Amino acid sequence: xxxxxxxxxxxxxxxxxxxxxxxxxxxxxxxxxxxxxxxxxxxxxxxxxxxxxxxxxxxxxxxxxxxxxxxxxxxxxxxxxxxxxxxxxxxxxxxxxxxxxxxxxxxxxxxxxxxxxxxxxxxxxxxxxxxxxxxxxxxxxxxxxxxxxxxxxxxxxxxxxxxxxxxxxxxxxxxxxxxxxxxxxxxxxxxxxxxxxxxxxxxxxxxxxxxxxxxxxxxxxxxxxxxxxxxxxxxxxxxxxxxxxxxxxxxxxxxxxxxxxxxxxxxxxxxxxxxxxxxxxxxxxxxxxxxxxxxxxxxxxxxxxxxxxxxxxxxxxxxxxxxxxxxxxxxxxxxxxxxxxxxxxxxxxxxxxxxxxxxxxxxxxxxxxxxxxxxxxxxxxxxxxxxxxxxxxxxxxxxxxxxxxxxxxxxxxxxxxxxxxxxxxxxxxxxxxxxxxxxxxxxxxxxxxxxxxxxxxxxxxxxxxxxxxxx
Numbered sequence: 001x002x003x004x005x006x007x008x009x010x011x012x013x014x015x016x017x018x019x020x021x022x023x024x025x026x027x028x029x030x031x032x033x034x035x036x037x038x039x040x041x042x043x044x045x046x047x048x049x050x051x052x053x054x055x056x057x058x059x060x061x062x063x064x065x066x067x068x069x070x071x072x073x074x075x076x077x078x079x080x081x082x083x084x085x086x087x088x089x090x091x092x093x094x095x096x097x098x099x100x101x102x103x104x105x106x107x108x109x110x111x112x113x114x115x116x117x118x119x120x121x122x123x124x125x126x127x128x129x130x131x132x133x134x135x136x137x138x139x140x141x142x143x144x145x146x147x148x149x150x151x152x153x154x155x156x157x158x159x160x161x162x163x164x165x166x167x168x169x170x171x172x173x174x175x176x177x178x179x180x181x182x183x184x185x186x187x188x189x190x191x192x193x194x195x196x197x198x199x200x201x202x203x204x205x206x207x208x209x210x211x212x213x214x215x216x217x218x219x220x221x222x223x224x225x226x227x228x229x230x231x232x233x234x235x236x237x238x239x240x241x242x243x244x245x246x247x248x249x250x251x252x253x254x255x256x257x258x259x260x261x262x263x264x265x266x267x268x269x270x271x272x273x274x275x276x277x278x279x280x281x282x283x284x285x286x287x288x289x290x291x292x293x294x295x296x297x298x299x300x301x302x303x304x305x306x307x308x309x310x311x312x313x314x315x316x317x318x319x320x321x322x323x324x325x326x327x328x329x330x331x332x333x334x335x336x337x338x339x340x341x342x343x344x345x346x347x348x349x350x351x352x353x354x355x356x357x358x359x360x361x362x363x364x365x366x367x368x369x370x371x372x373x374x375x376x377x378x379x380x381x382x383x384x385x386x387x388x389x390x391x392x393x394x395x396x397x398x399x400x401x402x403x404x405x406x407x408x409x410x411x412x413x414x415x416x417x418x419x420x421x422x423x424x425x426x427x428x429x430x431x432x433x434x435x436x437x438x439x440x441x442x443x444x445x446x447x448x449x450x451x452x453x454x455x456x457x458x459x460x461x462x463x464x465x466x467x468x469x470x471x
Contacts (some may be wrong), residue, residue, distance in 0.1 A: 005054070005055050005071060005323035006054075006057075007055055007198055008025075008107070008247065009025050009026035009056070009232070009247065010025075010026060010027075010049075010057075010109070010231070010232065010245070011023070011026075011045055011048075011056055011058045011059070011072075011335065012024045012058070012059045012060075012061065012245070012248040013038075013042070013045065013058060013059070013060045013061065014061045014238050015041075015060070015061065015062050015063050015111055015120065015148075016037075016039055016063055016071070016132065016433060017037065017039060017063060018037070019033055019034065019035065020032065020033055020037060020038060020458065021037035021038070021040065021041045021169045021458045022041075023035070023041050023045060024245055025045075025048055026247055027244065027245045027246045027247055027277065027278065029242070029244070029375055032346070033163075035075065038060075038305065041060075041076060042058075042208065042294065043076075044070050045058055045072045046073070046074060046075075049072050049073060049074045050074040050075075052401065053074065053075075053420065054070070054074070054409045055071050055072060055073045055074070057069065057070075057071060057073070057373075058070040058072050058094075059262070063132065063189055064186075065184070065186065065189065066187075067208050068080060069081040069137065072340055073397070076372050077272075079132075079193050079275050080150060080440050082084050088445060089166065089434075102106070103427060104150050110240075111259075112219070117445060119207070120467060121469070125422075126316055130240045130241065130242070131203055131204070131205050131240050131242060132181075132206075133367060134191065134204050134205075134206070134416055135427055136162050136193075136201045136295065137182050137191075137193055137201075137346070138161065138162070139159050139160070139161050139199050139201070140159070140160060140196075141156070141157060141158055141159060141160065141236050142157050142160045142466070143155055143157065144156070144447075144459070144461065144466050145461070146445075146447065146461065148422075148445045148446050148447045149432070149447065149457070149459070149468050150419075150420065150422065150447070150448065150449050150457055150459075150468075151237070151358060151422065151433050151446075151448070151471060152420065152422075152449075152457075153457045153468040153469065153470055153471060154468060154469045154470075154471055155175045155468070156468070156469050157456075157466035157467050157468050157469070158198070158199065158467050158468075158469050159180050159195075159199030159229065159456075160197070160221060160464055160465060160466050161179060161180065161182070161193075161195075161463075161465050162180055162463060162464055163180045163182060163460065163463055163464065163465050164181040164183050164418070164463070165178075165182040165183075165215045165463050166351075166459065167463075168213045168215075168216040168450065169214075169227065169438055169450050169458055169460065169465055170213065170215055171216070171450060171451035171452070171453055171458055172216050172223065172453075173216060173223070173388045173389065175198065175451070175453050175454060176197055176453070176454070177194055177195065177196060177197070177225075177412050178194070178195045178196075178197070178453045178458055178465070178467070179192060179194045179195075179214040179225050180192070180193055180195075180204070180214070180465060181213060181214065182194075183383055184206060188209045189206055189207065189208060189209045190208075190209060190211055191204050191206055191207065191308070192204060192205055192211070192214055192225070192227060192236075192299065193207065194209050194236075194238075194456075197453040197454025197455070197456060198454065199467060202238075203236070203238070203239075203240050204366065205242075205243060207227055207229075207234065207400050208229050208232075210229050210230055210371050211227045211228070211229050211234075212227060212228050212229070213227075214226065214227050215227070215256045217235075217259065217260055217261055218259045218295075218296065219235055219259050219260060219261065219274050219277075220274070220275070220276065220277065220296075221291070221303065222237055224236060224237050224238075225238070226261060228248075228254045230248075231247065231248050231250075232245055232246065232247055232248060233245070233246045233248060233254055233261060233263075233274075234246075235359060244277060246274065246277070246278070247265065247280060248279075249263075249265060249272075249279075250274075251264055251265070251266050251406075252264065252450055254296075254425070255293075255440065256297075257292070257294075257337075257338065257395070258292075258293025258295050258300070258337070259271065259291040259294070259295045259297055259338055260267075260274065260293045260294045260296055260297075261273070261274060261338045262291065262293060262294035263279060263295060264291070265287065270282065270284065270285075270331075271294075271297070271299060273296070273297045273313070274297065275296075275297035275313060280297065280313040281356075282311050282312070282313055283298050283311050283312075283313070283317065284307070284317075285301045285309075285311060286301070287302065288303055288304070288334055289303050290304075291299050292336070292337040292342075293299075293336075293338070293339070295339070295362075297312060297313060298310050298311060298312035298363060300320075300337055301317070301343070302334040302337075302342075303334070304333060305330075305331050305333055305334065306331045306334060306336065306344075307319050307320075308320040308322070308334060308342065308365075311428060320342070320362065320365045321365045322342075322344060322360050322365045323354055323360065323365055323366045323367050324346070325346060325358050325370045327348060327349055327350070327356070328348065328349060328356050328358075329347040329348060329349040329352060329370060330345055330346070330347055331344055331345070331347075332345040332347045332355050332376075332420060333345045334347060335379075335384075336354070336384055337362060338384065338386050339386075340361065340362055340363065340390060341359050341360065341361065341362055341368060341386065341393075342359070342360045342362045342365075342385055343357070343358075343359055343360075343395060344357075344358050344359075344360055345357055345358070345379065348373055353375065353376050354373050354374065354375055354376060355373070355374055355375075355376055355378075355379065356370060356371070356373050356374075356411075357370075357371040357372075357382070357396075357398060358370050358371070358380055359393070359395065359397060361369075361402065368402070368405065369393075369398070369400045369401075369402075369405055371395060371397075371398035371405070371407055371409070371448075372398070372407075372409050379395075379396060381396070381414075382395055382396025382397065382398075383414065383415055383416075384396075384425065385415040385416070385417060385418050385425075386418070387402070388419045388451070390402055391403060391436075392418065392421075392423065393418070394415035394418065394423045394425065395415075396412070396413070396414070396415070397409055397411055397412065397413050397433060398411050399423060400411070401436065408438045410434070410438075411424070412427055412428055413425055414426045414427075416448065417449075419448070419449045419450070419451050419452055419457070420449060420452045420457060421435060421436050422434065422435060422441075423442065424443075424446070424448045429438070430442060430443075431443040431444075431445075434446070447459045447461060453467065455469070456469065456470070457470075
């Protein structure tokens with residue numbers, strides 16, 4: 001039966017204690033405070049099922065994290081989906097089976113006797129519940145065994161913590177928080193844990209076992225921590241607030257190239273953004289155009305050689321006019337984009353076989369940095385590595401100080417990452433670190449940091465996060 005019931009809308013019932021529960025229907029939260037939170041939650045779901053005129057799939061989560069797939073019918077019947085015969089028998093169908101039995105003995109059905117009269121008996125919503133209290137992961141100081149710390153840092157870590165295998169940390173852009181995934185020792189699921197720069201746990205929450213590594217992004221003008229699974233995007237606004245959930249369309253993927261999540265529908269079916277906590281489709285983009293990234297509820301769209309547009313739900317497209325650099329002819333190619341910047345190749349007016357690599361502002365189209373002219377095709381293997389703090393960047397051989405707008409050309413340089421004021425990369429097959437004043441530091445071996453949190457360089461080695469001390 002379960003296979004024939006549509007998965008939309010996604011419904012989750014989460015029990016917090018003997019009196020509090022929360023029902024999420026398609027990402028919308030319905031906090032409940034009731035003497036019998038299980039019955040109240042299922043009553044609310046049954047009402048929704050009655051409105052749809054069909055059963056609904058539900059995931060019921062106990063306070064200890066145990067979860068049960070259920071099917072709730074419009075008449076109040078609850079079926080358990082047996083996904084694991086070895087599990088203990090869930091209490092949810094037992095509770096509701098008794099309720100339904102009583103109703104049947106009365107000679108009527110639950111839908112007519114209860115759900116049609118919810119106007120006067122709906123559970124009263126209270127303040128949104130806070131995250132549950134969970135055992136904290138072990139945090140301790142330690143030394144970084146390989147002693148291949150980045151320049152300016154010692155091999156001693158003020159704090160370390162084990163992270164989930166094959167996961168990566170996320171560092172808040174202002175360097176005040178570090179988020180990781182850890183394996184939940186009590187189940188096959190994982191936990192997301194957020195620390196301050198000093199290693200103190202700020203909050204944590206359980207997440208599904210297929211959750212991807214955390215990402216800091218912006219939703220509805222707020223910096224949030226986001227995690228995606230195959231069918232859901234979860235995001236936390238901090239301060240102990242529960243996660244908000246957005247059900248993803250079938251086959252959708254989520255990209256975080258820009259300041260905000262971009263939901264790609266695939267097969268040229270378009271894309272969606274998040275506005276007001278819900279998904280909204282962007283307008284149909286011009287033929288042969290590509291969506292580069294999302295910023296808030298708008299997306300940056302471009303053809304191979306312009307025009308470039310900002311597209312937004314329910315609004316006309318706004319073209320981005322690019323400022324022409326001196327000596328340039330026409331736009332040769334729009335190469336890429338990242339938060340605040342668009343990378344463009346202009347032809348040289350006096351010699352169209354040469355190009356001028358230019359970084360433009362994605363807000364105004366004005367010049368941010370103009371790199372030295374290159375032979376056509378000479379920039380094909382240039383990688384763009386920007387600093388999240390917007391202080392510097394590297395576009396292949398072109399190193400950029402974003403504050404002074406000055407550039408430094410370093411032939412043969414290939415950037416890899418940027419953190420703590422250093423641009424890491426390779427030069428003549430050797431690893432080097434380039435400082436903000438373009439000084440080179442040859443590195444025989446170095447573990448490149450994921451970023452800087454407070455005064456610590458955050459690195460990962462053998463599924464352990466090390467917060468290295470500054471020299």
